[in-house]
Amino acid sequence: MIHFDAIFLVDDDPINNLINNRLLSKVEVSENIEEFLEGQFAIERVSEIPSHKKILIFLDINMPVMNGWEFLEIYQEKFPDRNNKIIILSSSIDFQDRQKAEEYSIVSGFLEKPLTLDKIKLQLTHYEEEG
Numbered sequence: 622m623i624h625f626d627a628i629f630l631v632d633d634d635p636i637n638n639l640i641n642n643r644l645l646s647k648v649e650v651s652e653n654i655e656e657f658l659e660g661q662f663a664i665e666r667v668s669e670i671p672s673h674k675k676i677l678i679f680l681d682i683n684m685p686v687m688n689g690w691e692f693l694e695i696y697q698e699k700f701p702d703r704n705n706k707i708i709i710l711s712s713s714i715d716f717q718d719r720q721k722a723e724e725y726s727i728v729s730g731f732l733e734k735p736l737t738l739d740k741i742k743l744q745l746t747h748y749e750e751e752g
Contacts, residue, residue, distance in 0.1 A: 622745075693727065697725070
């Protein structure tokens with residue numbers, strides 16, 4: 622089973638973060654799950670973690686202050702050599718959002734809310750197959 626040193630939940634909705642935290646705790650891929658209501662705080666936290674550590678980031682697109690697209694731009698600029706996994710987790714069903722997400726090489730998945738155990742397991746299976 623794949624393991625991450627940390628999982629970040631970046632979503633401005635604390636209820637979503639709470640529910641997703643509980644779901645991710647059940648799959649036991651990390652003992653460290655951190656919640657961020659603003660993308661900027663998640664960016665700052667990534668910079669505090671050694672670059673060899675693996676982080677799985679669930680990122681909402683529609684957030685005030687810094688939206689998910691702005692997060693991705695800053696992340697790419699600040700951490701070009703990190704090998705973390707970023708999954709967009711959004712309520713957006715707009716096909717253009719999916720297309721835009723595919724333009725970012727750092728985005729490894731696009732899931733529609735709500736997050737479920739099946740969606741998590743499917744994504745993790747995909748990472749294990751990648752090696």
